[in-house]
Amino acid sequence: MTKQDWNQFIIKNNNSFLQSWQWGEFQKSVGRKIWRVERAGVKALVIRQGLPFGKNYLYCPRGPIGSLNEFLKEVKPIAKREKSIFLKIEPDAGFSQNLANFKKSLKEIQPSKTIILDILRPAEEILFHLRPKTRYNIRLAEKKGVRIEEKNNNESLEEFLKLAKMTAKRDRFSLHPKGYYKKMMEVLGEEGIARLYLAKSKNRVIAADLVVFFGQTATYLHGASDYHYRQLMAPYLLKWQEINQAKKLGLKYFDLYGINETKWPGVTRFKKGFLPDGGQGGGKEVVYPGACDLVFNPLWYQAYNLARRIF
Known part of the structure; x- marks a missing residue:
C-alpha cells in the first residue's frame, strides 16, 4: 500500500x-x-x-x-x-x-466535541452570517492594523512556541515538548500539511495558529495569543484568514477542533462565534x-x- x-x-x-x-x-x-x-x-x-x-x-x-x-x-x-x-x-x-x-x-x-464549518459558500456570505460580535471583532482587528502572515520557518515556530507557553500558563493546560512541534513542522510542514499563521501588530507577533490541511478539511490544531494585546482581537482575524486560505485551496470544511463549555468556556465561546447566526446552515457541532x-x-x-x- x-x-x-x-x-x-x-x-x-x-x-x-x-x-x-x-x-x-x-x-x-x-x-x-x-x-x-x-x-x-x-x-x-x-x-x-x-x-x-x-x-x-x-x-x-x-x-x-x-x-x-x-x-x-x-x-x-x-x-x-x-x-x-x-x-x-x-x-x-x-x-x-x-x-x-x-x-x-x-x-x-x-476532543469529543467540535465545530465543523462548511466553507463552500462565498466568503462574503460566510462573513455576513457569522455571529455579530465575531464579525465586529474581525473588522476591528483589521481597523487596528493587525496583519496575518503564513510563515513556516524556524523563527516563526519559535514565536508560536513563545506564545504557546504564555497561553498554557494562563489557561492551565500542558504542552508537548518543544521537539514535538519541531518534528511536526519538519514532517508535516514539508508537505504543506501543517502551516503556521502569525498575527502581527507593528511587527510584533501577538497571536499564532498551527493549522493542518488534509483531504477536504483544514483543522485548527493549536493556537496561542498574547493576553496583553487582547483588545486588538487578533485571533478573530487570524481564524478568518485561515478559513479564506482553506477556501482558496479548494477545501470544503474548517474544523475548529474541540469545544467544551465546562473545561474551556472562553475558547468554546470564541469558536461558537464562527457558527452561522440564526441557524443559517454552513456549520454544526459534531459529537464523537x-x-x-x-x-x-x-x-x-x-x-x-x-x-x-x-x-
Whole structure:
C-alpha cells in the first residue's frame, strides 16, 4: 500500500488527518512505533504509547475505518507481542459498531466535541452570517492594523512556541515538548500539511495558529495569543484568514477542533462565534463517541488509572 493509496482511502471515508500516512510518519519521527493495519476493507493507524516502568498501550485515533472485529483480529496479536496493557480507540463521528467489550475511558486524547464549518459558500456570505460580535471583532482587528502572515520557518515556530507557553500558563493546560512541534513542522510542514499563521501588530507577533490541511478539511490544531494585546482581537482575524486560505485551496470544511463549555468556556465561546447566526446552515457541532479502552491486562490497567488520578 503506497502513501497515495492509503490517503485516498482515508479521504474517501471522510476520516481525519490523524489516520493519514503523514501522521504516522510524524509519530515515528518522535520515537513511537506504529502499525498501518489493513485487513478486509479495514484500515487503521495504530500507535504505541509509552508508559512508565516499560509499559505501553496501543492507540487508534479517529479509527478504525471499517469492521471493528476485523481490526481487532490484527491488533490483538500486536498487543500480545508488545505486552500492551490496553487498546484505546477514539472513533470518528457516526461510528455505531458494538463496543460491548470496551470500557468507556476517563482519558480522552482527542476532543469529543467540535465545530465543523462548511466553507463552500462565498466568503462574503460566510462573513455576513457569522455571529455579530465575531464579525465586529474581525473588522476591528483589521481597523487596528493587525496583519496575518503564513510563515513556516524556524523563527516563526519559535514565536508560536513563545506564545504557546504564555497561553498554557494562563489557561492551565500542558504542552508537548518543544521537539514535538519541531518534528511536526519538519514532517508535516514539508508537505504543506501543517502551516503556521502569525498575527502581527507593528511587527510584533501577538497571536499564532498551527493549522493542518488534509483531504477536504483544514483543522485548527493549536493556537496561542498574547493576553496583553487582547483588545486588538487578533485571533478573530487570524481564524478568518485561515478559513479564506482553506477556501482558496479548494477545501470544503474548517474544523475548529474541540469545544467544551465546562473545561474551556472562553475558547468554546470564541469558536461558537464562527457558527452561522440564526441557524443559517454552513456549520454544526459534531459529537464523537469518545475514548474507549479494550483491556488486556486488568491489574496494570487498574494501576494506570489509579496513577492518573493521583498524578
